[in-house]
Amino acid sequence: MxxxxxxxxxxxxxxxxxxxxxxxxxxxxxxxxxxxxxxxxxxxxxxxxxxxxxxxxxxxxxxxxxxxxxxxxxxxxxxxxxxxxxxxPEALEKGLRSERALRLALAEMYVQGVSTRKVAAITEQLCGTEMSSTQVSRAAALLDETLAAWRKRPLGEMVYLFLDARYEKVRQDGQIRDAAILIASGVDPAGKRRILGVSVSLSEQEVHWRAFLQSLVGRGLGGVQLIVSDDHAGLKAARQAVFGGIAWQRCQFHLQQNAQAYVPRKELQAEVANDIRIIFNAPDRATAEQYLAKTVQKYAKTASRLADWMEKNIPEGLTVFSFPADHRRRLRTTNGLERVNKEVHRRTQVVSIFPNEASCLRLISAVLMEIDEEWQTGKVYLSMFNS
Structure with missing residues (x-):
């Protein structure tokens, strides 16, 4: 033959x-x-x-x-x-998209405990071939190894550091608890954004924040000129302990929201919000402080608790005036990380309750790693020239 x-x-x-x-x-x-x-x-x-x-x-x-x-x-x-x-060529783009989809799908399948049959169906659609439960287990192990290496990778100088927290439901010892997810991003000297780190823990807030910030320093983070965050519980003490002396910008968006709790009458809410916007949109800090003084005086008799709160808290949102004018719009708030959190939530909401901290960290790390890769190949976030 x-x-x-x-x-x-x-x-x-x-x-x-x-x-x-x-x-x-x-x-x-x-x-x-x-x-x-x-x-x-x-x-x-x-x-x-x-x-x-x-x-x-x-x-x-x-x-x-x-x-x-x-x-x-x-x-x-x-x-x-x-x-x-x-x-x-679309051939390369499709390859990259399926690569990302497979990586995230495997993470999602494992955190949900999806059946072998469903795993096989999804991976066959993504990869063009069926995968056994053993193969998927190995893939998950490789994924965990990759994600751990990414979370521990060396950092360098970052001009600006953004910090934010969110919460996910995690099962522990038969109880459902809220696990804090801490996320850090930064802008490097070239003006590119980076996801710097993520941590998931059920521990006390200040202890968690301090350990997270120390881990960033331990990986080589330096050169930070400004930290931008909300007034998260436990963060202030941790930030002062690890990054003492570095300027802090409190998120203006959250300050606007926080102020509403001190407005005595609903019909005043829009007026108060507008007064605070005028302060934040001032051309310089001196003018902003003048606007603040007038606003505090305006509400001293009709809304004394609001006036006291504004006098104490609003200055924490004015630090940005010490930085280049063309950077301020993106340094005023943590909105950049809020958008990241929305993408994380889009992925985690299908899980509802994670079986443990490790599974939660796996999926969120996979999402953040993809975002970081997109940022690296994307446009410059802030121009560092002539600033």
């Missing part, structure tokens, strides 16, 4: 797979994705290489290398270029 070789892969690659086994997978992926991108460019141009055709829509212009981090390590692809611009 004559043997027919129906394999279209190059003989050199087949030999590499035979000798290296799974270690050859990165090279196989590189070749497959590169081939798919070349075919996509050919379809986009409506002409084969060197083909003279009246339907041609542009001209090929070589390749540009791009290194992508995957579960199999870093792989450098050759991105086809078009001389006239306007082309980027």
């Amino acid at each position: 004559t043997y027919t070789n129906d394999c279209t892969l190059p003989a050199e690659l087949l030999e590499q797979i035979a000798s290296q086994g799974f270690d050859a997978l990165p090279e196989l992926i590189r070749i497959v994705i590169n081939t798919a991108m070349q075919a996509e460019r050919q379809k986009y141009l409506r002409a084969a290489p060197f083909e003279h055709s009246p339907e041609r829509q542009g001209h090929a212009n070589g390749y540009k290398p791009k290194t992508v981090k995957t579960r199999l390590g870093e792989i450098t692809f050759d991105i086809p270029q078009v001389r006239e611009g306007g082309f980027y």
